Amino acid sequence: MRIGIIGFGNMGSAFGEGLKKSAEVVAFDTDASKKEKALEMGIGWAKDLEFLVANSDLLLLAVKPKDAGKVLENLRGKMEGKVLVSIVAGLSLKKIEELLGREKVIRCMPNLAVAVGKGAIAYVCNDLVEERDEENFKESFSKCGSLHKVEEGLMDAFTALAGSGPAFVMKFISALCLAGVREGFSYQQAMDIVLDTIEGTVLMLRTFGGHPEEWISKVASPSGTTIEGIKVLEERSFSGILMECIRETTNRCKQLG
Ligand SMILES: NC(=O)C1=CN([C@@H]2O[C@H](COP(=O)(O)OP(=O)(O)OC[C@H]3O[C@@H](n4cnc5c(N)ncnc54)[C@H](OP(=O)(O)O)[C@@H]3O)[C@@H](O)[C@H]2O)C=CC1
């Protein structure tokens, strides 16, 4: 399988790491300075878009929403039945087909954790994608994280929850680290403690299952320490704030479409 990455920025290069494990990867970017990084990663570099298309079996569109339209128009009539995978936030299958023409398209929404093979990746196929096309896509992209086939109507919410999710998780981590500093740890000590606690909590939930609120009751002893912290989170509407965060992020994704 030969995969051509259009746009070698944050996401294009992150995907490169995972995709090169099972496919021959070539990249193209209008910013030629990205070439060095690609070559260092063992990824080929295409001198132009036409060369990339001619030497790929599947194309990954990883440019910003503002740049996607012109790329798709440049690809029109040149796909030769190849699959286009778009990770452009808010860009619907319908809009992609308006710009690209009736071609095989998979709309995808990953997150930056594809860089370490632990991405959360949603996808939806248009009606021209055949079973073998989807299997080829899953074979390569499953090396970058967990695949979630979703209805396109949930793609904007997935973008908010998972695509933007690493930023919200980093914000949570940063706040806990500062809280640790406030109590007397160095920032590095606090980060080590916080990351261990988050990693252990995720593994516990994934190993034993159950509802997060059940786990909170296992940690919060009667009249103990934890419940005082939970009280603050409830009084300050911690859950409500996160719901609004995801709602506004989803709404912005809809605006991009
Ligand atoms: N960042 C994230 O965590 C996630 C991003 N996405 C989506 O992925 C897409 C890419 O995001 P991200 O990687 O952060 O963006 P970046 O800006 O980091 O990368 C995009 C790259 O594409 C280049 N580019 C611009 N126009 C063209 C063109 N016509 N042909 C080839 N390359 C071009 C840009 O060059 P230049 O800088 O010179 O413009 C840049 O190097 C976006 O649509 C975003 O919505 C999806 C999920 C998560």
Ligand SMILES: O=C(O)[C@@H]1CCC=N1
């Ligand atoms: O912030 C953005 O628009 C992109 C899409 C999802 C994550 N980053």
